[in-house]
Amino acid sequence: MASLKDMRVRIASTKATQKITKAMQMVAASKLRRAQTAAEAARPYAEKMDAVIASIAGATTAGSGPALLAGTGKDQVHLLLVCTGERGLSGAFNSSIVRLARERALALMNQGKTVKFFCVGRKGYEQLRRNFDKQIVGHLELRSVRQLGFINAEDIAKKVLELFNGGEFDVCTLFYSRFKSVIAQIPTAQQIIPLVVEAPAADAGPTPSYDYEPAEDEILDGLLPRNLAVQIFRALLENNASFYGAQMSSMDNATRNAGDMIRKQTLIYNRTRQAMITKELIEIISGAEAI
């Protein structure tokens, strides 16, 4: 049995761990608030962008138009753009995104398609590298980025567009974690090339006929690459908020578990201490009786 001193050391170390997880939870909570505000601030732009593209795309004839909208006409090569966090200690946050991407990749490969990966974020890269090392065509870390800006998303979009224009893939799907609430983050797959345009709601009435300046095609040409960056930006922000949400709840769990452990250890410690005192008393008394 462990000595009393060993037990005291163990309790002290658990307490130290609890303090760390508690601090991490607080930090995550305050960062979450900022990330959440940023994600919410970006929503109107992305939504308006969707709406405008949908209305312009509705006006052009289906199947034609730029390749970003109409696709290359094939769906042989898939690019999976996997966005994960840079750090761990956030429960299943990174793994659940990676799992979704991996399942999709295996399903596609079973259908005889070629799958390529582009990883954003260190954690996803590390996990995917184990299984799909040769299929990773690029990866990018946002470690040094303090505040996510639109420029980061533009960087990624530029790289993806280069690959697309080079004929490296036909379909691009974006994987990220959608922030629903602090305790619910939903790993999501979203196809971004060719763009999926939602059909306008039936009760929306007739779409107004717009005047275009310059012509539709020119606007679309400028808009589609931009929309790619916007979608990636939104994914990054949602991811960021999800990450801190996941980290907060996992650190909260860790703090609680540490508390339970401390209680149990203290109980055992006290029992052992009392048992020893009792034993010593018995020894003294029986010693005294013998005389």
Added chain:
Amino acid sequence: MATFHFDLVSPEKLAFTGEVDQVDIPGTEGDLGVMAGHAPMVAALRPGIMTITSGGSTQKIIVLGGLAEVSDKGLTVLADVATSLQDLDREAFASDIAAMEEKLAEKEGSALDRAIERLDHFKTIQQHVVSTAMH
């Protein structure tokens, strides 16, 4: 005077929302003023200065490209970057222009034309900023 609803959104935030009398937009094919009851239209923006008039006061906002949509619900401007004239970091803006001038040497063909056009727009904004700063 009839007003209409105007939203100015940039990727990072909702920069302006409210009822306004008139908005002057720098379009790629020329400036255009939007007032209440404007016909539905979609216009691409060039980098320039947007003027918002509401209730007799005007507000100038610098937009660096984007898209404007007029529908029966009002005007929506999706700006790549939207900064109000007061908030503009003049030094950063000047260094942006300098960086663009340096990059010109690397470009050729239609990319060069586009870069020169964009640079011209930026210089026009700068000129405007400097001239308003004096009075």
